[in-house]
Amino acid sequence: MPADTAAYTITSTTPLPFAEAVERVRVELAAEGFGILCDIDVQATMKAKLDVAVEPYVILGACNPPLAHAALEAEPDLGVLLPCNVVVYVRGDVTHVSAVDPERMLSIVGNPELDGVAVEIRDRLGRVVERAVAE
Numbered sequence: 001m002p003a004d005t006a007a008y009t010i011t012s013t014t015p016l017p018f019a020e021a022v023e024r025v026r027v028e029l030a031a032e033g034f035g036i037l038c039d040i041d042v043q044a045t046m047k048a049k050l051d052v053a054v055e056p057y058v059i060l061g062a063c064n065p066p067l068a069h070a071a072l073e074a075e076p077d078l079g080v081l082l083p084c085n086v087v088v089y090v091r092g093d094v095t096h097v098s099a100v101d102p103e104r105m106l107s108i109v110g111n112p113e114l115d116g117v118a119v120e121i122r123d124r125l126g127r128v129v130e131r132a133v134a135e
Helices: 018-031 044-048 065-075 076-081 104-105 112-133
Strands: 007-015 033-042 057-063 084-091 093-100
Touching: 007 076, 018 033, 018 044, 018 084, 018 093, 018 112, 033 044, 044 112, 057 076, 065 076, 065 112, 076 104, 084 112, 093 104, 093 112
Parallel strands: none
Antiparallel strands: 007 093, 033 057, 057 084, 084 093
């Protein structure tokens, strides 16, 4: 399925099982030059902290070092908006893959020096989502 753009995400669904979709996202992030700085298992956290059962949900905090460096050089406080989060989750029987839309996110900063970086990151994350959900 092609990726769609919601108000603040690049998102799509896939018939892949959750674990396979997560692994594909990891592979595609690496192919686009992103490392994973944090890996949050929301399902396990909700169970451990609140004793609440929720469907599988993982947040991957992704970073492309050269692009992050360029963005931080232009706007030092930008670190509050990093890393770029990519989520994989299940609702019903459907696996979803969503990435933050960096153009939307960085537009709140109001620094035109970030425009090119935002477009580059959006293009890369768009490809990650598109390829991760491909059958």
